[in-house]
Amino acid sequence: MEAAGTLSGTGVMVRTRHAGRAVWAVVVICAIAFPWIADFYGFSFYISVATRALAYGIAAVGLNLVLGYGGMGSLGHAAFLGLGAYASAILSTEISNAGAPDWLASVPVIWLAALAVTLIFALLVGALSLRTRGAYFIMITLAFAQMIYFVFISFTRYGGEDGLRAPGHLSLLGLDLGDEKTLYLVALVCAIGAELAVQRLLDSGYGEALIATRESEPRVTALGYSTYRIKLFAFVAGAMLAGLGGAILTELTQFVSPSVMSWQNSGNLMVMVILGGVGRPVAGLIGAIVYILLQELLSTWTEYWSVPLGIFLLVLILFSRTGLSGLLSWRRAS
């Protein structure tokens, strides 16, 4: 995109950038107004669906950083979503059991702690998995995610297979997160923040290094960088976004079960990123919204909604002849 900008002259670039900003401003305003629009037209049910889409969207923004920009095919991303969800549910349960002061059960404390938990696990999993690449990496991230899944299944203290109920909504500056419009707006702020943060990161020198690593590891190594560290940073950052998404999910459903971490859910996240356009800006958010909406619509139509969904995905993948790398080069060409 940058190369195209310099070639066609800065005037065009500035104009398209202005146009782009106007479009995004409209999108954001619509997104903010969405709950009231939904209320007005009588589909308020979709407010919580939208919040779920945003929570998954944040996780998918993280996966897009790992998969799309970092070129790391992680098939265990849902584990970090689940870790964030569990960490926030477990912490608030323990806080309410211990009778600790109320301010502890607040969004800043609990969500930051959930992020810290995700950070530690992601460092461990990433440090080990990134010793390998390609197909090994895919299978190993899958295996570690399954391991974390089994840990929570055997955690009978926190519900085991049945899952864990959160003790109540967290506090945030006097807002009532039990109100679905408020929670939606909080999730929206987080989603926009996550997308902007990732864009910022990609525009930095680090972002250049990450994309260069995806394109050719030997070259980046030759320049004196440690590609291992570059990739590990992206892996951990992407995982932490998933953790944030998980914490939002807990707040939304007031419940977390191990199935959030199942490998199908990792597959779902991956599909979201692909649908949105892997390695392109806002892919995670768009993909998550489309995928969750598809799931919702198909499930009102048939109980076996995975069948049409799977066929749709299959057609999409089989008939984009050049595959996903083709999508990437198509972006570069445009």
Place this chain on the structure above:
Amino acid sequence: MLLVEQCLNAIQFGLVLFLISAGLTLVFGIMDVINLTHGTLYMIGAFVAATVARTTNSFLLAIAAAVAAIAVLAAVLEAGIIRRIFGRDHMSQVLATFAVVLVMNDAARMIWGPEQLLVKTPQLLSGAVTLFPGFGYSAYRLMIIAVGVAAALLLYVLIEHSRYGQLVRASASNPEMARMMGTNVDRLFAVVFVIGGMLAALAGALLAPIFAVQIGMGDDVLIMAFVTIVIGGLGSVRGAFIGSLIVAAFDTFGRAALPPLLRGVLPPNVASLVGPMLSSISIYVVMAGVLLWKPQGLFPVRA
């Protein structure tokens, strides 16, 4: 006594795991295809076996039907989908086969319903065999061990000592070169894919009387098989064999021995919390250890 029984359990589980992972590792080795549908083939094999066993009361017929049905399904899958994703990046393969899993899991739920199917062990094998005075072991599990050993031997002879096996090995270690030398790698792969599916179906059918047959049973097995072939080295049948036994041993003894061991060391409330957790993750810890030591697995196929 208990130790002998656990050893036999581990061997039985390891052999079944080998039946499943042998196909998976060859499919990856020859065509560089990550195939997530393998666990689903195993599941559908088990469902077919359960249905036939319940309607005809013949266990042999059930196994034959499962293997035959999956052979057809695998051939269709190979021709319709897998063949189209050769040479694509691993991500596309993961997504395409993930989509197939979504479809097949729900299709199976449509056909067989969400409930578990229970299968009786065949009359002939329902008792215990006295292996030595005072020690009996389930006849059915012994039969599984026998079948597993037979299948492993057959595969060994086929792969190490037949012309066809030589071609398979050559294609796994260097597909381009094998193609240059005139091997029809695509057809070879189709055959290997179908045989791999049949072995998975055999495993599913054999386990049907031991485990409940239900939707989703293939998923855990698929990931265990992945752990196995990552430990053994992708593409290596010998690696899959050793890996299966290692995974089975750690899993079986982890579940049997770890909790009592921990109870001896840790306070009871901590032990009851940590015990089941550690035993359920032991195989992943082993995998992590092997990767730290040898990132390409124990028997790397490609240099």
